[in-house]
Amino acid sequence: MSKTTLYLAHGFMRQILLGIGVLGLAHAQAQEVMNSAPPRMLVNRLPAEAHIVLAIVTSGIFVAAFLLALTLGLQARRLHRMGGSPSLLDKLPPVLTLERLLFRVLNTGFVFLTVLVISGMFFGEAIWGQALLLNHKVVFTLMAWCVFAVLLAGRCFYGWRGLSAVRATIFGFILLFLAYVGTHFVLDVLLKRS
Numbered sequence: 001m002s003k004t005t006l007y008l009a010h011g012f013m014r015q016i017l018l019g020i021g022v023l024g025l026a027h028a029q030a031q032e033v034m035n036s037a038p039p040r041m042l043v044n045r046l047p048a049e050a051h052i053v054l055a056i057v058t059s060g061i062f063v064a065a066f067l068l069a070l071t072l073g074l075q076a077r078r079l080h081r082m083g084g085s086p087s088l089l090d091k092l093p094p095v096l097t098l099e100r101l102l103f104r105v106l107n108t109g110f111v112f113l114t115v116l117v118i119s120g121m122f123f124g125e126a127i128w129g130q131a132l133l134l135n136h137k138v139v140f141t142l143m144a145w146c147v148f149a150v151l152l153a154g155r156c157f158y159g160w161r162g163l164s165a166v167r168a169t170i171f172g173f174i175l176l177f178l179a180y181v182g183t184h185f186v187l188d189v190l191l192k193r194s
Helices: 003-035 045-081 095-128 136-158 163-190
Strands: none
Touching: 045 095, 045 163, 095 136, 095 163, 136 163
16 A cells, blocks of 8 residues: 555544544534524424534535645645755645645535535525525625635636645635634624623
């Protein structure tokens, strides 16, 4: 077995174990959210809980894509500089392997994000009586979805890669970050919700 295959197999096993842990935490967090939910939401408990778990898993996938993009960016910059002292980056897979892995993660994340957006429409319909409640969470999530859609289409049709893909991935991740963390910041800090 080659070093790259062993590295990917080891990473895959770690991701499976991490995924099991994340699903456990996601379920616990979903239970906490559901316990504080309005009575109207309790009727649709299972779909709401599934939506919350899906959102947490999707976020985890995009965190992995963000970290891969950062690593790929560092590797690419190091490759352009050529030389220098040995570093931790020497132990990582080659740039092309990282890039392939990044796009696999992005493809998976995009599918999950698409399902999340669609389930959010049904979830919103059941809870608020409106499929698309246009708040900043929905707007930032749809903007991130568009960024990832353009990136993946550009990769498929025009062969986009390298630092352009890294920048687009980081930008899309920031939009998703603003959608979820920004929501809590706006509600808790700016609007002083208790």
